[in-house]
Amino acid sequence: xxxxxxxxxxxxxxxxxxxxxxxxxxxxxTLSVTLVGERMEIDIFEDDHLxxxxxxxxxxxxxxxxxxxxxxxxxx
Numbered sequence: 884x885x886x887x888x889x890x891x892x893x894x895x896x897x898x899x900x901x902x903x904x905x906x907x908x909x910x911x912x913t914l915s916v917t918l919v920g921e922r923m924e925i926d927i928f929e930d931d932h933l934x935x936x937x938x939x940x941x942x943x944x945x946x947x948x949x950x951x952x953x954x955x956x957x958x959x
Contacts, residue, residue, distance in 0.1 A: 887931035888912055 891914060895902050905913040914925040920942060926934045946953075 887927050887933060891925060891927060891933065 892902070895914065895916060900916050900918070902917075903915045905915060907913060908926075910929050911926045914923075914927070916923040916925065920939060922938045924936045924938075926936075928934070
């Protein structure tokens with residue numbers, strides 16, 4: 884019996900895409916995939932269904948230490 888986790892990992896590997904495996908929720912495994920100009924998070928649930936989030940951008944530099952300080956301050 885195959886699982887969605889291994890099927891998805893094999894498909895990413897066949898496409899020669901690198902990914903990280905994360906577990907931040909008790910009912911999912913997340914595969915984080917980085918492409919040029921895009922990042923995907925593939926959440927695979929216990930029941931083998933998938934949910935994909937895509938984050939697109941031009942990857943330009945937006946700032947330095949000052950921006951990090953501002954972002955951290957805004958999050959509080």
